[in-house]
Amino acid sequence: MKKVLIIACAVISFVMLLFGGSLCSCAQSVNNNQVIDSLINITRLNDKTLMIGLAADAVTAIATQKGIVIIDAGISGTLTSHYRIIIEKELNRNDFVYVINTHGHHDHTSGNSAFSKATIIAHENALKEMHDRWSDTAKVKARLKNTVKQYDVMLKGLTQGSSDWKEAFCQRTRYNCAYEDAVNNVEVRYPDMLFTDTLHTSMGDVNLNMIYFGKAHSESDIIVYIPEMKMFFVGDLFFKGGRPSFDTLDKQQVDNYHKAIEWIAVRSSESDIVINGHGQIMDKGDMDSFIEIVRKKIAELY
Ligand SMILES: [Zn+2]
Numbered sequence: 001m002k003k004v005l006i007i008a009c010a011v012i013s014f015v016m017l018l019f020g021g022s023l024c025s026c027a028q029s030v031n032n033n034q035v036i037d038s039l040i041n042i043t044r045l046n047d048k049t050l051m052i053g054l055a056a057d058a059v060t061a062i063a064t065q066k067g068i069v070i071i072d073a074g075i076s077g078t079l080t081s082h083y084r085i086i087i088e089k090e091l092n093r094n095d096f097v098y099v100i101n102t103h104g105h106h107d108h109t110s111g112n113s114a115f116s117k118a119t120i121i122a123h124e125n126a127l128k129e130m131h132d133r134w135s136d137t138a139k140v141k142a143r144l145k146n147t148v149k150q151y152d153v154m155l156k157g158l159t160q161g162s163s164d165w166k167e168a169f170c171q172r173t174r175y176n177c178a179y180e181d182a183v184n185n186v187e188v189r190y191p192d193m194l195f196t197d198t199l200h201t202s203m204g205d206v207n208l209n210m211i212y213f214g215k216a217h218s219e220s221d222i223i224v225y226i227p228e229m230k231m232f233f234v235g236d237l238f239f240k241g242g243r244p245s246f247d248t249l250d251k252q253q254v255d256n257y258h259k260a261i262e263w264i265a266v267r268s269s270e271s272d273i274v275i276n277g278h279g280q281i282m283d284k285g286d287m288d289s290f291i292e293i294v295r296k297k298i299a300e301l302y
Helices: 009-019 030-041 077-091 106-114 124-136 137-157 164-183 245-250 251-267 284-301
Strands: 003-004 041-046 051-055 058-065 067-071 096-100 119-123 193-195 197-204 207-212 224-227 231-233 271-273
Touching: 030 077, 030 164, 077 106, 077 119, 077 164, 096 207, 106 124, 106 164, 106 245, 119 124, 124 137, 124 193, 137 164, 193 197, 224 251, 251 284
Parallel strands: 067 096, 096 119, 119 193, 231 271
Antiparallel strands: 003 041, 041 051, 051 058, 058 067, 197 207, 207 224, 224 231
C-alpha cells in the first residue's frame, strides 16, 4: 500500500506566505485552487483503487471493468471536483458509473454533484436524511459558517506551521468549501438508485455487495464489501479505538452495530482491510478491539 502525501512543509510555507493571517476561501481563483490541490492527500490502496481527500474527507475511486466506482463523495461539490480531476489523471479514464454513499450525512454526500453522469446509490433512508438537511438552507449556511469561525479562532491560538495548525488549516479549508457551496447554491445531488436491505452489482472483475443492518450511526449506514479486493467500506460505523458517540446509543442501535461487526468478522481474514468514511484503514486487530467495545456495551444495556 503506497501512500503519497502531497502535504509538505514547502506547501504549508507556500500557503502561509500566500495568505499571511487571512485564510483562503474556495473561490475560483488560480491561487486558491493551487492551495486546495496542494493540501489533497492521495493513498493508493491497490493497483485499481485510490483514496483521495483533504483533512477528514475520504473519497475512494475503484477502476473496474464496467467503469469507475466512487465510494463516498466528500463534504463539497467544489472540493470533490478537484478530487475528480486527480482521479481522472491517476486512472487515465473518466467513465464514472456509480457513486455509493455509505450514509446520508452531508460530509459523505455533498460531493455527489461532482459526478454529473454517475448514478448515485444509497440506502433509501439517506434520501430523507438529505432532504431534512437541505429543507433549511439558512440553517445549513449558519452551521457551516460557525464551524469555519471556530477553526479561525483555533488557528489564532496555534503556532503557524505546527502539526496542529496544519490539521486545523486543512479542516478549515474543507468546511469553507462546503460553506461557499451552500452560499453559491451548488447543486445537491440526491441518490437515484435506492435499496432497502441489500444490493449486489457485478462490475465484471469485481462485485459490489451493499448491506444495510438498521439504524446505527445514522438511519442509513451501509457496508460495501468487495470480496475480490478483500475490502470492506464501513462509512462512519467503525473507527480505530471506538466512537465517542457510542455512549448515547440505544439497545437497537447497539444490536445493529453488533450484527454489522459480526457480519464482517465471519467474512474477513487477516489480510482484509476495513476502510472507514474518514480515511482510517483498519485491520483485523482494530476490528477485534471494536467487537470488544460493542460486547461491553451490550453487557451494560442488557
Ligand atoms: Zn456520518
